[in-house]
Amino acid sequence: MTDRPWLAVYPQGVPADIDATQYPSLVALMDEAFRKHADRVAYSFMGRDVSYAETDTLSSALAAYLQSLGLAKGDRVAIMMPNVPQYPVAVAAVLRAGLVVVNVNPLYTPRELEHQLKDSGAKAIVLIENFANTLQQCLAHTSVKHVVLCAMGDQLGLLKGALVNYVVRKLKKMVPAYHLPAAVRFNDAVAQGARGTLKKPGITPEDIALLQYTGGTTGVSKGAVLLHRNVIANVLQSEAWNDPVMKKLPAGEQPTNVCALPLYHIFAFTVNMMLSLRTGGKTILIPNPRDLPAVLKELSKHRFHSFPAVNTLFNALANHPDFGTVDWSNLKVSLGGGAAVQGAVAQLWLQKTGCPICEGYGLSETSPSVCCNPVTATEFSGTIGVPIPSTWMKLIDDNGKPVTQPNQPGEIAIKGPQLMAGYWQRPDETAKAMTEDGYFKSGDIGVTDERGFFKIVDRKKDMVLVSGFNVYPNEVEGVVANCPGVLECAVVGVPDEKTGEAVKLVIVKKSPDLTEAQVREFCRHELTGYKQPKVIEFRAELPKTPVGKILRRELRDKH
Structure with a gap:
């Protein structure tokens, strides 16, 4: 193995290696957590605390229900929800039943959802009713046979639950009309499962735990195959990395993390939910991080120690007038990931909380964390840290x-126990992504210094990173090319103060009557919010190579 110069900068007590074999599966990790921490709060949501014991009971019942549908070991189950308590319950249920989790972004359009359900071959889906209409539009074209439908207030008790559901459905009108006659309600599925028994399947470290979809330079979303041992390794790696500051918690105080990142994103899936189960922590679920007053109001009720977030959220919170209503003094680690953290944001965050942002780096293909700044650092380094x-x-x-x-x-290449088994049913793409000696080619261009600190300088792929979400120009261009009146188009990323980067769309018109408003309306129907162009420009022609390949770099440079 290559020499590891970075070990010299590891904080005291952080091991060079972890033992990923200490759990045979994520189910074993969860079972241990449910047993050891039964009385502790696992999740806090809208004023209600859900204990480890309750999560255990609910997920065991839901797992038995999924098995009763005839789903067999290895079958895929999609989960499409924001951060509500049903999400971790559904994840635990799917894994305990020996099935595979397919994480789905709830903001997907019918076209995007259909691709992911078809590609993964999902046979069941657990989703929140707010997005039932999206599913209804593509369900017939997929292999999904079973639908479990949740509502925002399901786990909040009868009175409060009914009130929350009324507000969400009737006052805020957040649930478009839908027709899914065969759908079973979440609480009914749990009640049915509770009358049956969960048959514990034999799960090995090599079994698939989840399919985490990520775009590709081809613009087609691919499923990164993450095995049980991949996610276990990353949980233990993250725990070891955070340990130097987390062990400073007063004796008996429960580690508490803020989960404002969506759980369907691999960062929150591993670093919030799974790591918290491992450490017996409490997770504060934030269903909508864009609602800043609600986020700050929720945080003002808690003592918390760990806050993984993206640059845009750190920035928005630190600049919000209600920021001071929250007690930030217990914060031990602010983890920045998903996109580059800007120096100015890091400076403001440190000034306002006293806790520096510790920037890290990872990918869906690596469960996700591979590299991070030492959590003991007292200032922002502007690098992604060390492996x-x-x-x-x-x-x-x-x-x-x-x-x-x-x-x-050079291009950053990565090797470690957190690295995926490959892309789902795409051996050609897997082969392209790997080096002969087993390293994964990230597509990111970086530099490194003598101490082993890495810094990203560019991206090999033309991917645009909007608030930590990957947007692949080929996908957006493929969609816009179908818009009536468009002759050709190109997509590039341009700097954006709020989201880090934004999508810029350059169009050559086929019909002189085509307007920006028409293009925006078309994109709104076909693309989820973060993929929609922020800047639209019309030109007489696009810059191209002699072979006819569009020169995206020239479009970026001219912005």
């Missing part, structure tokens, strides 16, 4: 040869 325990990283050139000079750019 975490049991992780190897190197820079390679276009021929796959190692780049050895400090500050010389």
Whole structure:
């Protein structure tokens, strides 16, 4: 193995390697948590606390229900919800039944949802009723046979639950009309399952735990196959990395984390939910991080120690007039990931909370964390830090040869126990992504210094990163090309103060009557919010190579 110069900067007590074999599966990890921490609060949501014991009971019943439908080990079950208590219950149920979780972004359009359900071959879906209308539009074209439908207030008790559901459905009108006659309500599914028994399947470290969908340079979303051992490794790596500050908690105080990132995103899935189960922590579920007054109002009721977020959220909160209503003094670690953290944001956050943002780096393909700044750092480094325990990283050139000079750019390549088994049913894409010696090619261009700190300087892929979400130009271009009146188009990322980057769409018109408003309306129907163009520009022609390939870089440079 390559020498690891970065071990010299590890904080005291952080091991060079972790033992990912200590659990045979994520189910074993969860069972241990339910047993050891039965009386503790697992999740806090809208003023209601859900205990570990309750999560255990509910997920066991839902797992028995899923098995009663005839779902067999290895079958895929999609989960499409914001951060509500039913999400962790559904994840635990799917895994305990020996099935595979398919995380779905609830804001997907019918077209995007259909692709993911068809590609994964999901046979069942657990979703919140707010997005039932989206499912209704594509259900017939998928292999989904069973639908479990949740409502926002399901787990809030009779009175409060009914009130919350009334507000969501009638006052805020957040549930468009839908028709899914065969759907079973979440609480009914749990009640049915409770009357049956869960048959415990034999699950090995090599079994698939989840399919985490990620775009590709081809614009087609691919499922990263994450095995039980991949996610276990990343949970233990993250725990070891955070330990130097988390062990400073007063004796007997329950570690508490803020989950404002969506649980369907691998960052929150592993670093909020799974890590919290491992440490017996409490997770504060934030269903809508865009509602800043509600986020701050919720946080003002809690003592919390860990806050994983993206640059845009740190920035929005720190600049909000209600920021001071929250007690930030117990915060031990602010983890920045998903997109580059801006220096100005990091400075403001440190000034206002006294807790520096610790920037890390990861991908869906790596469960996700591979690299992070030491949590003991007292200032923002502007780098993505060093590889975490049991992780190897190197820079390679276009021929796959190692780049050895400090500050010389190369593509970041990664190896470690958190690395996926490959892309779901795409051996060709898997082969393209790997080096001969088993490293994963990230598509990100980085530099490294003598101490082993990595910094990202560019992206090999033309991907646009909007608030931590990947937008692939090819996908957006493919959609816009179908808009009446468009001759050709190109998509690039442009800097944006709020979201880090935004989507810029350049169009050559086929019909002179085409307006910006028409294009925006078309995009609204076909693309989820973060993929929609913020800037639309019309041009007489697009810059191209002699072969006819569109020069995206030129479009970026002219912005």
